[in-house]
Amino acid sequence: MGVVHGQEMVLNIGPQHPATHGVLRLQVKTDGEVVSEITPYLGYLHRCFEKHCENVTYEQVIPYTDRCDYLASMTNNFGYVVAVEALMDIKVNDRVEHIRVIMAELQRIASHLLGLGAFGLDVGAFTPFLHMLRDRERILDLFEMTCGARLLYNYMWVGGLSHDLPVGFVESTYNFLDYFEPKIDEFVNLLVHNKIFVERTADIGRMPQEVAVSYGVTGPNLRASGVKWDLRKNDPYSIYKSFEFDVPVGEGGKGSVGDCWDRFYVRVLEMKESIKILRQALASLPKEGDIHQSIPKKIRPPKGTIYKRTESPRGDLGYYIESDGTNIPYRLKMRSPAFTALSVIDEIAAGWLLSDVLAILGSLDIVLGEIDR
Amino acid sequence: MTVDFIFDLLNQFLPGFSGNGFLLLFAMLIPCLILFGFIAVYALVVIYAELKVSSFIQDKVGPMGQGFGFHAGKWGLLQPVADALKLLTKEDIIPGSANRVLFIMAPFMIFIGAFVSFVAIPFGESIIVADLNIGIFYILGVGSLAVIALILAGWSSNNKWSLYGAMRSAAQIVSYEIPAGISLITVIIITGSLNMQEIIAYQQGGIFNWILFDNPFIPVAFVIYFISALAETNRTPFDLPESESELVAGFVTEYSGMRYAFFFLSEYANMFVVSAVAATGFLGGWQSPISGYLDSPGWGVFWIMSKIAFLIFIMIWIRWTVPRLRVDQLMNVCWKVFLPIGLINIFGVAIWTVLLGS
Amino acid sequence: MNEDQDKLIAELVEKGLAGDMEPINEIEDRVLRSKAKAALVKAKRSAKPQETEDHVKKVSDKSSIDDKSLSENLNENIGEMVNEKFPGSLVNENTETHIQLAPDHWFEIAGWLKSEPSLSFDSLQCQTGIDIGENTLEARYNLHSMKHNHCTEIRISVSINKPVIPSVEQIWRIADWFERETYDMLGIEFSDHRDLRRILLPDDWEGWPLRKDYQVQETYHGIEVPKMKEGWE
Numbered sequence A: 001m002g003v004v005h006g007q008e009m010v011l012n013i014g015p016q017h018p019a020t021h022g023v024l025r026l027q028v029k030t031d032g033e034v035v036s037e038i039t040p041y042l043g044y045l046h047r048c049f050e051k052h053c054e055n056v057t058y059e060q061v062i063p064y065t066d067r068c069d070y071l072a073s074m075t076n077n078f079g080y081v082v083a084v085e086a087l088m089d090i091k092v093n094d095r096v097e098h099i100r101v102i103m104a105e106l107q108r109i110a111s112h113l114l115g116l117g118a119f120g121l122d123v124g125a126f127t128p129f130l131h132m133l134r135d136r137e138r139i140l141d142l143f144e145m146t147c148g149a150r151l152l153y154n155y156m157w158v159g160g161l162s163h164d165l166p167v168g169f170v171e172s173t174y175n176f177l178d179y180f181e182p183k184i185d186e187f188v189n190l191l192v193h194n195k196i197f198v199e200r201t202a203d204i205g206r207m208p209q210e211v212a213v214s215y216g217v218t219g220p221n222l223r224a225s226g227v228k229w230d231l232r233k234n235d236p237y238s239i240y241k242s243f244e245f246d247v248p249v250g251e252g253g254k255g256s257v258g259d260c261w262d263r264f265y266v267r268v269l270e271m272k273e274s275i276k277i278l279r280q281a282l283a284s285l286p287k288e289g290d291i292h293q294s295i296p297k298k299i300r301p302p303k304g305t306i307y308k309r310t311e312s313p314r315g316d317l318g319y320y321i322e323s324d325g326t327n328i329p330y331r332l333k334m335r336s337p338a339f340t341a342l343s344v345i346d347e348i349a350a351g352w353l354l355s356d357v358l359a360i361l362g363s364l365d366i367v368l369g370e371i372d373r
Numbered sequence B: 001m002t003v004d005f006i007f008d009l010l011n012q013f014l015p016g017f018s019g020n021g022f023l024l025l026f027a028m029l030i031p032c033l034i035l036f037g038f039i040a041v042y043a044l045v046v047i048y049a050e051l052k053v054s055s056f057i058q059d060k061v062g063p064m065g066q067g068f069g070f071h072a073g074k075w076g077l078l079q080p081v082a083d084a085l086k087l088l089t090k091e092d093i094i095p096g097s098a099n100r101v102l103f104i105m106a107p108f109m110i111f112i113g114a115f116v117s118f119v120a121i122p123f124g125e126s127i128i129v130a131d132l133n134i135g136i137f138y139i140l141g142v143g144s145l146a147v148i149a150l151i152l153a154g155w156s157s158n159n160k161w162s163l164y165g166a167m168r169s170a171a172q173i174v175s176y177e178i179p180a181g182i183s184l185i186t187v188i189i190i191t192g193s194l195n196m197q198e199i200i201a202y203q204q205g206g207i208f209n210w211i212l213f214d215n216p217f218i219p220v221a222f223v224i225y226f227i228s229a230l231a232e233t234n235r236t237p238f239d240l241p242e243s244e245s246e247l248v249a250g251f252v253t254e255y256s257g258m259r260y261a262f263f264f265l266s267e268y269a270n271m272f273v274v275s276a277v278a279a280t281g282f283l284g285g286w287q288s289p290i291s292g293y294l295d296s297p298g299w300g301v302f303w304i305m306s307k308i309a310f311l312i313f314i315m316i317w318i319r320w321t322v323p324r325l326r327v328d329q330l331m332n333v334c335w336k337v338f339l340p341i342g343l344i345n346i347f348g349v350a351i352w353t354v355l356l357g358s
Numbered sequence C: 001m002n003e004d005q006d007k008l009i010a011e012l013v014e015k016g017l018a019g020d021m022e023p024i025n026e027i028e029d030r031v032l033r034s035k036a037k038a039a040l041v042k043a044k045r046s047a048k049p050q051e052t053e054d055h056v057k058k059v060s061d062k063s064s065i066d067d068k069s070l071s072e073n074l075n076e077n078i079g080e081m082v083n084e085k086f087p088g089s090l091v092n093e094n095t096e097t098h099i100q101l102a103p104d105h106w107f108e109i110a111g112w113l114k115s116e117p118s119l120s121f122d123s124l125q126c127q128t129g130i131d132i133g134e135n136t137l138e139a140r141y142n143l144h145s146m147k148h149n150h151c152t153e154i155r156i157s158v159s160i161n162k163p164v165i166p167s168v169e170q171i172w173r174i175a176d177w178f179e180r181e182t183y184d185m186l187g188i189e190f191s192d193h194r195d196l197r198r199i200l201l202p203d204d205w206e207g208w209p210l211r212k213d214y215q216v217q218e219t220y221h222g223i224e225v226p227k228m229k230e231g232w233e
Helices: A049-053 A058-066 A073-088 A094-122 A127-147 A169-192 A195-201 A209-214 A220-224 A260-283 A337-343 A345-349 A354-364 A368-372 B003-013 B022-057 B079-089 B100-120 B135-143 B145-156 B160-191 B196-202 B218-232 B257-282 B297-319 B327-356 C003-017 C022-026 C030-047 C050-063 C065-072 C074-085 C106-115 C175-186
Strands: A009-013 A025-031 A034-041 A304-312 A315-323 A331-335 C099-101 C123-131 C136-144 C151-159 C164-166 C189-191
Touching (some): A025 A354, A073 A094, A094 A354, A127 A169, A260 A354, A345 A354, B135 B145, B135 B196, B145 B160, B145 B257, B160 B327, B218 B257, C003 C022, C022 C030, C106 C164
Parallel strands (some): C099 C151
Antiparallel strands (some): C136 C151
């Protein structure tokens, strides 16, 4: 059967559009429903993160990192403090490391929940989104218990944490894990094996390994393409070495490896792995330890450069810090995983239907705050 | 309750006006006003039901309130009223580059399509506005008027999203009318009539005389009809014309206030019409499920309403449970699945009727 | 945790290892149950592993016997190899933390870095521009190899008066956007980039914000740009 070609129409998806997860403008060329070319325009949420960082002290940067990926602030803090600590050669005690890992993994679950829910929303399933937000709320309650904030925490400091764990936190977290573990299967039944959902996502937007690596796609998106790459395993930072967990990769359960469905399912599996880590971290959490023990009086890293990567829910979050020996970073660059994930959209989404493009965009789980910085 | 009946009644009481056509017009106007009031009240009820059912499905409480003050009323009962008032008082915006005449016309057109279907729906043994001898055919026919209105709305808005939505919905509604019609043909083969009341009369005598249980092919036809009806009313999983995450709001993108409310109203009115046709054609209309039990005319209204309500509840349930199909999958389902099955079904029913029918 | 609990957990773990999960699931105290589960996971890890870990070791040993010597002083080796292949490109002989290259043959060197089997830098992790003062801009590339799991940093300095560096956008596709961002922020031009325009700032923005001598423009589209407030720092 031949393909009928009509006139091409230029369509602006965004900046204000329900499916762009923020303010992103995709200029697409469409021939009927088929999209032939996608040009993303960024910068609608640009807040001069890097310029700000050159004007504030090292500790004042942390709240700014919160606001980059506002759905995973804990891991953003984590990446930054790990980088500065490596630059200054600070070693924090075991309790601090454990609490950081607990927070990061809770944040990973929270971020994945929202990402999966929003993806469901993009393909028209409204209910799973609200179910997932309901459970995310309980994680936010845990964060609120700890540091008082629900979205932008400013919790991890260079050399320590802002607050110690409150009384009853461990118990509440165990409660949450016991409640949440069976819920994952509920999501799986509601969406992952839903016939219509599978039709909409399996074999759609396949991202081959070479493309993913060349475009610097990382995190769940890369793992969905079949590359077993997780910084928590391959380049362990903090105390991830001491935990037992698997790195789920996409296996093409419903279609081919690296399609939208794989990207969805890998995130579901990752939540299970995070629960495993959380259980181990909570069980081995040291009772003793001052969380402010290693906080330096003055943060003046020695002259030098560091590029340190950590695994955020969206992938490799890198901080490139150039220090000139003062208390203000000379240059700070954030290598955001969502930035690289978005750059691949033209490569994998061109040629699909309009509905698919938005499904693919949803499956990449981007956060515009982090892309535009 | 037919127009003729009212006309006779008026003639009797106002003999002075007879003969100049005024009374006939009046006799037509009364049922229309009653129906309009009915649709408005029904829409409020079903919007409330949609809010509450979706809330239960989504594990939230939905509209809540206490008393009848400035909250949304007890259990949020006043929420749909508040919604309606909000829509009524909103600013009516017509885009500068829109085609003014068509833009204004479209919402009325779409409502007319839904509204005129109501006259052929039997609410009871004698409660029907016009007992047409081609009732079911008439409803299918005027139901297609919606397509014109949707294209008008989409084209006149001068907005690419609207145009996408309009084209999608035109393709969708025109396609899905065919399986819907084909599955209703099976009903017509069995009853041998296009008249709604006669179709209902055929199903007299309890639940097992309903056409749904007449022969093994009919349940298939019912399922095809119901799914096609979902598509015709643009409900999830077939809500592509207004899929909010893709096309912003489809053909209603540029509409606001009361004009938007008309689209909204006609969607719910359409849901009622297709459910009423399904209830009439397959579920025995206003007949009681148990022969001779509670089948006075008043109970007849209750029975058909509860059957319609049940079908609408299923529509709402589906809407809040499943994701949305893609446009090509939608067409595939229609042309490659429903149409062949529907055609085979017709043969099956025809042979069954010839061989085993009375 | 007291000793009784320790004992109990040890018992449960033993049972769990034998395949009997019921005693663990029957515990009513949540904390204890979860601890037992965690302990079980740990025990399983230490129990099964010998063969798998050995297996992994063997595989990795085989594949990277030659690379090991390379990885130990990777930067030095790369420096030597670059000097051999592209004489004159290595600007600074000191390759302790990074490799300083001249811009001229950067495109060829980048292609070689990616394709050379013993290096195979298949992923560009990060690309940064930096104004290091003294009228010099520097582009920095953090390369990483998925295959060998090693990293290196390349630095290329250019004069602020003629900041042109060959683009590597066709070697690592992500460089497309990274270079656009560097161009946007520092005004380093990447020659042969197929789509070099501003990415985060509007197209008509004046100046290069991350240069140290950047002056905020007075007005933008007729809107006065607010001055930096006192005591803001």
